[in-house]
Amino acid sequence: MSDRARHIPEATVARLPVYLRSLAELVDEKIPTVSSERLAEMAGVNAAKVRKDLSYLGSYGTRGVGYDVEYLLFQMSRELGLTHDWPVAIVGAGNLGSALANYGGFTQRGFPVAALFDSDKAKVGKRIHGVEVHHTDDIAPLAEELGVGIGVIATPASAAQDAADKLVQAGVGSILNFAPTVISVPDGVSLRKVDLALELQILSFYQEHRDVGS
Amino acid sequence: MSDRARHIPEATVARLPVYLRSLAELVDEKIPTVSSERLAEMAGVNAAKVRKDLSYLGSYGTRGVGYDVEYLLFQMSRELGLTHDWPVAIVGAGNLGSALANYGGFTQRGFPVAALFDSDKAKVGKRIHGVEVHHTDDIAPLAEELGVGIGVIATPASAAQDAADKLVQAGVGSILNFAPTVISVPDGVSLRKVDLALELQILSFYQEHRDVGS
DNA sequence: GCTCGCTTGTGAACTTGCGCACTAGCGTTC
DNA sequence: GAACGCTAGTGCGCAAGTTCACAAGCGAGC
Numbered sequence: 001m002s003d004r005a006r007h008i009p010e011a012t013v014a015r016l017p018v019y020l021r022s023l024a025e026l027v028d029e030k031i032p033t034v035s036s037e038r039l040a041e042m043a044g045v046n047a048a049k050v051r052k053d054l055s056y057l058g059s060y061g062t063r064g065v066g067y068d069v070e071y072l073l074f075q076m077s078r079e080l081g082l083t084h085d086w087p088v089a090i091v092g093a094g095n096l097g098s099a100l101a102n103y104g105g106f107t108q109r110g111f112p113v114a115a116l117f118d119s120d121k122a123k124v125g126k127r128i129h130g131v132e133v134h135h136t137d138d139i140a141p142l143a144e145e146l147g148v149g150i151g152v153i154a155t156p157a158s159a160a161q162d163a164a165d166k167l168v169q170a171g172v173g174s175i176l177n178f179a180p181t182v183i184s185v186p187d188g189v190s191l192r193k194v195d196l197a198l199e200l201q202i203l204s205f206y207q208e209h210r211d212v213g214s
Numbered sequence: 215m216s217d218r219a220r221h222i223p224e225a226t227v228a229r230l231p232v233y234l235r236s237l238a239e240l241v242d243e244k245i246p247t248v249s250s251e252r253l254a255e256m257a258g259v260n261a262a263k264v265r266k267d268l269s270y271l272g273s274y275g276t277r278g279v280g281y282d283v284e285y286l287l288f289q290m291s292r293e294l295g296l297t298h299d300w301p302v303a304i305v306g307a308g309n310l311g312s313a314l315a316n317y318g319g320f321t322q323r324g325f326p327v328a329a330l331f332d333s334d335k336a337k338v339g340k341r342i343h344g345v346e347v348h349h350t351d352d353i354a355p356l357a358e359e360l361g362v363g364i365g366v367i368a369t370p371a372s373a374a375q376d377a378a379d380k381l382v383q384a385g386v387g388s389i390l391n392f393a394p395t396v397i398s399v400p401d402g403v404s405l406r407k408v409d410l411a412l413e414l415q416i417l418s419f420y421q422e423h424r425d426v427g428s
Numbered sequence: 429g430c431t432c433g434c435t436t437g438t439g440a441a442c443t444t445g446c447g448c449a450c451t452a453g454c455g456t457t458c
Numbered sequence: 459g460a461a462c463g464c465t466a467g468t469g470c471g472c473a474a475g476t477t478c479a480c481a482a483g484c485g486a487g488c
Binding site: 013014016017018020021022042043044079080081082086088095099103105109110111149150173174175176180181182183184188190192194196197198199200201202203204205206207208209210 | 234
C-alpha cells in the first residue's frame with residue numbers, strides 16, 4: 001500500500017485522464033462524492049473497471065459512500081504528474097507545428113511550449129505564438145537547458161526519426177509523434193502516436209465490413 | 215479460407231494501415247517481395263505478429279520467398295476498403311474543423327470532405343477550402359444525400375454528443391471524435407477518438423514515474 | 429529429381445486485460 | 459447498539475492478444 005512502486009497496467013494509465021476529466025466536471029458542478037457506477041457512466045466504461053483502476057492508486061474510496069471527488073482528483077493529478085508544468089518542445093514549425101504552438105489549451109493544461117524547432121533556416125528566428133523558432137541542430141543543448149521532458153514531433157514523415165533521435169539525445173523521456181510514420185526509440189523512452197490517416201483507414205475497414213446481415 | 219466473413223481481431227485491424235504504409239514505401243523503392251521479418255522491422259512489431267495478422271487476410275505469402283509487395287498491397291487496400299473514396303462530414307468549423315478541411319491529405323488519401331457543419335449561423339454559408347458550411351440542423355438530410363459514411367467531430371466538448379447523435383441519425387456508421395470528451399453511440403457504429411490532452415497526460419504519467427533505479 | 433536453405437502459416441503456451449460476483453466495511457436508522 | 463442498505467475492494471474464471479517454436483512447403487542448385 002505505502003510503496004509508491006506499485007505497477008499500474010498500461011490500460012489503466014490510459015484511462016486515468018478520462019476519469020480525471022470526469023472528476024473535474026463533478027467539481028465544477030459542486031458534487032462532493034461520486035460512486036464508481038456514476039464515474040463509470042461518465043467515463044464510458046464498466047463500474048468494476050473503475051474500481052479496479054482506482055484501487056491501483058490506493059484505497060481512496062469509502063464503502064457505502066463512494067469517492068470524495070476533490071480528494072480523488074488531487075490524488076489522481078499527483079499520480080499523473082499534473083501538479084507541476086511539463087515544458088514541451090515541438091519539432092517542426094510547419095502547418096501542424098504552428099497550429100499546435102498557437103493552440104492555447106496546451107499551456108493551459110500544464111504543457112507550455114518551451115521551444116520550437118525546424119530544419120528550415122528561413123523559419124529560424126521567427127516567433128510563433130511568442131515562441132522563437134530554433135534550428136533542429138540546437139535541439140540537444142536547448143531542450144536540455146529548458147528542462148524539456150516531453151517532445152512533440154510535427155515534422156513530415158521523412159524527418160521524424162531524425163527528430164526523435166535528437167530529442168532522445170537531448171534527454172527527452174517521452175515523445176508524442178504526429179508524423180505518419182513509425183519511429184523507434186530506445187528502451188525507457190515513452191512513445192505515443194497520433195495519426196489521422198491511420199484512424200480514418202481503421203474506420204474505413206469497419207465501414208467496409210458493416211454487418212450485411214441486419 | 216474462401217469465406218470473406220472471417221473475423222479479424224481489432225488489434226490486427228489497427229495494424230493493417232501501418233503495414234499498408236510500409237508496403238507503399240516498398241513499392242516506391244521498387245522492391246518486389248518482402249519477408250515478414252523485414253515488414254515487421256518497418257512496422258515496428260514482431261515478425262510472428264506480422265505473419266499472423268496477414269494470415270487473417272488469406273494466404274498471400276510464398277514460403278521460402280516472402281510476400282509479393284504489390285499483390286499484398288492490393289489485397290490489403292481492398293480489405294481496408296480503400297479502393298474507393300469515403301466522403302466524410304466534419305462537424306464544427308472552428309479552428310480544428312477548418313484546419314482539417316484545409317488539410318489536403320484528407321482528400322488525397324481517399325477521404326474527401328463532402329460537407330462541413332457548424333451551429334453558428336454566422337458561419338453558415340461561408341466556404342472553407344471550397345466546401346460550404348451548413349447548419350448542424352441539416353446534418354441528417356445532407357449527410358445522407360451526399361452518401362457520407364464517416365463523420366468527424368471537431369466541436370467543443372459540450373457540443374460533441376449532440377453532433378454524434380445527429381451524425382448517427384444521418385446514417386453515419388463511423389465517427390472520429392476530436393472533442394475532448396466521452397461520447398456514446400449505438401451498437402454497430404464504430405467510434406475512435408483522437409485526444410491531444412489525454413495523450414500528453416499519459417506521457418506525463420510515465421515521465422513522472424521514470425525508473426528511479428537506473 | 430533430390431536435397432537443402434529459407435520463409436510462411438499455425439498450434440499452443442503464456443501474458444494481459446476484463447468483468448462477474450462476492451466479501452468487507454461504512455453510515456444510517458430505528 | 460443492532461440490523462440493514464449501499465458501495466468499495468478483490469479473487470477468479472474467461473477472453474483477447476502476443477510470442478515461441480515447429481511443421482509445411484517453395485525454389486534454387488547440383
